[in-house]
Amino acid sequence: MINGEKVLDHPIRWAMVGGGRGSQIGYIHRSAALRDRSFELVAGAFDINPERGKDFGIQLGVAPERCYPDYKTMLMEEAKRSPEDRIEAVTIAVPNGLHYAVCKAVLEAGFHAVCEKPLCFTTEQAEELVHLADSKGLVVGVTYGYSGHQLIEQARQMVLHGDLGEIRLIKMQFPFGAYNTAVEETNAAARWRMDPAKAGPSFVLGDVGTHPLFLAETMVPDFEIESLMCTTKSFIPTRKLEDNAFVIMNLKGGAQATCWASAINCGALHGQKVRIVGSKASVEWYDERPNQLTYEIEGEPVRILERGGAYLYPSARAEDRISGGHTEGLFDAWSNLYRRFAIAMEKANKGEKADFWYPDVHAGAEGVKWVEKCVESAKKGAVWVKY
């Protein structure tokens, strides 16, 4: 159970690039990072508009002289401060096209990073970031935030303990409905997502498909793709990137998987689900009901496992913030991840490795590779490609 007691010697001195006023994702980063006093927000280049960013930073309690006009100035100026005072970690919550450049600069400056997905656009870029992080002993956390829900850990433990038998099928989906018309004409956050220069080689595969992909990789620890086939389509003809994608995957060891990523699934809020089918039983997790995990044993009535239940594996209860029956949500899941990022960063500072999983630079790189392979398959006319 997490009670908000401090887990680090000192809160990590933390900065943000992006996540400014009105951004979709900035607040949950701050809320998650600051929740357990693992991080302390001391600097930032919060906005593409420097004045608005400075005003916003001051409103967040950041010293005016540490509200910087851009990330390059921030890294340069922070490096001049004493080691006891300068930032130690930077969150990158800007549109996709900037992730690689900012993450690389942060690592080169010797700071840990928390980077939004997708980590970058190409495998080469991802390999460079992996190498930089590993060679400098720095942590890169990637905010696949849903993975912080405790029932994801429960599913992982059930798979590891053989409760489902041999894993046969993994069905992933994240098909939301809100972009079923050309919303990008009036919505700025939607507009950059449809622009290949800013969003990367894909829209829905990268924007939403990588979320259930990481959940599946976490739930099924030996998840390894051998080959895949993908078909994509833009149902809104003015879009340069796909708004719907179907992927079929053959996994090493014989299991098969599918992923449906969509932005035009009318009527669906998120619709994000991961279903793991084994030879004995199946589990299914749905992000709109994150406190429940469906457990279906062949020939028996359906069971609903509840977060906080005494029957769960101990590691699936370790991050409860309140007893079962009370709802926990996405902000709690993100807080769990940020807490793990902080502990991993402190360990890294002492030259130690984290002895727990979290979405790290390798997970980020895997998402980049998956999108790249899906796009390759789709462009060739939905052919099977080796992974």
Ligand code: NAI
């Ligand atoms: P947004 O468009 O709502 O906000 C972007 C923010 O970045 C704004 O404050 C903007 O002023 C700032 N910004 C842009 N360029 C900048 C620069 N050069 N320097 C400093 N700040 C700059 O975008 P949103 O939806 O918040 O997405 C940001 C990132 O978060 C994206 O990579 C997106 O894929 C990711 N995201 C992740 C989610 C998750 O569940 N992990 C959910 C939603 C978004």
